[in-house]
Amino acid sequence: MTIDPAERLLNLIIALTHARVRMTRAQIRATVVGYEPADAHLAPDDVRRREAAFERMFERDKEELRRMGIPLRTVLDPTHGDAIGYKIDASDAAMPGIAFTSAEAAALALAAEYWQGATLGPDAHQGLTKIASTSSAAPRTPLTLGARASSTSDATATLVDARARRLAVAFDYTSASAGLSRRTVEPWQIILRAGAEYLYAFDRDRGEPRTFRLGRIHGSVTTVGKEGAYTIPRPLPKPSWGDTGAVHHAVVGLRPEAGHAIRRRGRALGTEGDWDLVEVQYRHADAIKDEVLALAGRARVMEPALIAQQVEREAAAALRVGEVPIDAESAGGGDRG
Amino acid sequence: MGTVAERTAPRVTRLLGLVTYLERAGEASIEELAEHFGVTSAQVRRDIELLWVSGVPGHAPQDLIDFDAWAFDEGVIRLTNSQGVGQVRLSPREGVALIGALSAVVAGGAAPQAAHTALAKLVDAVADKDAVRSVTTASVDPAVAATLRDAIECRVVVELDYADANDRRTSRVIEPHRIVVIDGMPYVECWCRRAGDYRTLRVDRIMSASMGTDAVTAPASETPGFSLVPKFEAVVAADAPARWLLESFPGVQLEEGDGVVTARFGVADVSAVAGQLLTIGTALRSVGPPPLARELARQARAVLAAQA
Incomplete structure (x- = not known):
């Protein structure tokens, strides 16, 4: 007798929700519709085979429950510490009712588009189904708002799950400074920045928090050790993004109405010709240089002269490369060494 | 399966x-x-x-x-x-998927109020409030963003001044349809009356905007997110230390050898990509195809002219 796995899972949820104290594995197997009960009349080999099949099925179902966000409580034997049964606390599990307006529900729906093709895609859809269950406004594809990230990572889901269980993780990582190395970290937070994902985590080997770009993780992320192995500091210290070091001042010229980011954090000094002068603080000369270059002529560095020269050097070099367009075929680089 | x-x-x-x-x-x-x-x-x-x-x-x-x-x-x-069962709370992954996407849109700086309030309600409802967050990287004029939002809601045109990557200013009348945040950067998808075609304008390049009275008549593009379709594949070779920038391009494929890294990636916004390549000018070995190289050269000249 095979039965729809959805039906079995639903029956399991109902049974565990109704369990007064707990249900043992044997009780689950014997009573929940969808599992094959033990049969004493079978040959010992068949008994063992069926036993193993039940164990596999039940482990898979526990994983599905976890994936759905259902807090399955494992009841432990007080003397031996063995798992002796399972239970779901309905009050602990319930989705809180949130009153979303139809405009808010529409905005929520963009999550499906944002994670399309990523490991969190199915989770976004499932989350929206949950929102629909307790809200009279259904999350539908928003017509006037969209969002897209192009560098979503396969590691996100694993990291989110590990973080929720306070499990440390290990992965191979390429950094600009250290090359490829194995990192063991305690995940604190996922940070989304300009369409890329980062993991903010405590690096056990380096003994301090670090930010990891998920796209630089090679291969798979594996969990290390036991659940509940660490606590996440509250509030989280601010990630550095490399912005430690002494503060310097630069003066940047901006075309009227260009460079809002610089204007917002800087101090207006007046005008010079067609340029609005703004004084800004910086820690890394490269940050100012890159920002001015990205404004493609709508900004210029007035001082310090060193950064102004760096800007000119980058632009002059880019011009040399840009003026000799080569076709895509010969740009391989690898076979011309 | x-x-x-x-x-x-x-x-x-x-x-x-x-x-x-x-x-x-x-x-x-x-x-x-x-x-x-x-x-x-x-x-x-x-x-x-x-x-x-x-x-x-x-x-x-x-x-x-x-x-x-x-x-x-x-x-x-x-x-x-009901046998006492019902919907269960958001799983950690579902929470990160929903809160992450909304926070990315809000961080873009041009999201409607509903996205802000939906995000606040969601964060309020989950137990784990800081599993994910978004960092703002775009620099959008809040007044421009507000005008676009209002116009989209009221379905009226917007008169705006737009500066392209080369700081060429144009005045346009657009019929705005949709704000779309791509990799943290907000764009407005619209029908441009000046061009007589669909356009996707970077909100941070809109210098000023005011709501007109004309109603929007052109339908929104049938393919939402049409701006995301890459126009061509870029092939960029650079010295290996510049790898960090090249690997940030969406869907990039990298090859590295002999101290040179070669990147292939789809280009949707030519001027934005050129602007980023400018920041690694001294490390660049070659840039193709010609439309991207030309845009790079154009921006480089503009920088040199501004700096002179």
Whole structure:
């Protein structure tokens, strides 16, 4: 007798929700519709085979429950510490009712588009189904708002799950400074920045928090050790993004109405010709240089002269490369060494 | 696995959702439920039939989830016994998926108020409030963003001054349809009356904007997110230390050898890509195809002219 796995899972949820104290594995197997009960009349080999099949099925179902966000409580034997049964606390599990307006529900729906093709895609859809269950406004594809990230990572889901269980993780990582190395970290937070994902985590080997770009993780992320192995500091210290070091001042010229980011954090000094002068603080000369270059002529560095020269050097070099367009075929680089 | 059958978790999530929705709503038609949960009426019927035979071990009649059979025959679903189950709270992954996407849009700086309030309600409802957050990288004029939002809502045109990557200013009248945040950067998808075509304008390049009175007449582009379609594939070779920048391009494929890294990636916004390549000018070895190289040269000249 095979039965729809959805039906079995639903029956399991109902049974565990109704369990007064707990249900043992044997009780689950014997009573929940969808599992094959033990049969004493079978040959010992068949008994063992069926036993193993039940164990596999039940482990898979526990994983599905976890994936759905259902807090399955494992009841432990007080003397031996063995798992002796399972239970779901309905009050602990319930989705809180949130009153979303139809405009808010529409905005929520963009999550499906944002994670399309990523490991969190199915989770976004499932989350929206949950929102629909307790809200009279259904999350539908928003017509006037969209969002897209192009560098979503396969590691996100694993990291989110590990973080929720306070499990440390290990992965191979390429950094600009250290090359490829194995990192063991305690995940604190996922940070989304300009369409890329980062993991903010405590690096056990380096003994301090670090930010990891998920796209630089090679291969798979594996969990290390036991659940509940660490606590996440509250509030989280601010990630550095490399912005430690002494503060310097630069003066940047901006075309009227260009460079809002610089204007917002800087101090207006007046005008010079067609340029609005703004004084800004910086820690890394490269940050100012890159920002001015990205404004493609709508900004210029007035001082310090060193950064102004760096800007000119980058632009002059880019011009040399840009003026000799080569076709895509010969740009391989690898076979011309 | 690989079949058309729906996976288990999404279906059970909807089954629990139907129970909770019906408990709150009292009753609902099959069509209403189908619309609300975004599935077919036939699927809702199958879902209700499955719920109807599920229950507490023993499966005596009083142990089952139950519906009003008379109403069911009329196409109306009325729940009479939920067996105490219902929708479960967001899983950690679901929370990160929803909060992450919304926070990314809000961080873009041009999201409507509803996105802000939806995000606040969501964060308020989850136990784990800082599993994910977004960092703002775009520099959008809040007044411009507000004008675009209002115009989209009121379905009227916007008169604006736009500066392209080369600081060439143009005045345009656009029919705005949609704000789309791509990799943290907000764009407005619109019909440009000046160009007589669909355009995707970077909101941070809109110098000023004012709401007009003309109503929007052009329909929104049939392919939402048309701006995302890469126009061509770029091939960029650079000294290996510049790898960090090249690897940030969406869908990039990298090859490295002899101290040179070669990147291939789709280009949707030529001027934005050129602007980023400018920042690694001294490391660049070659840039192709010609449209990208030309744009790079154009921006480089503009920088040199400004700096002179």
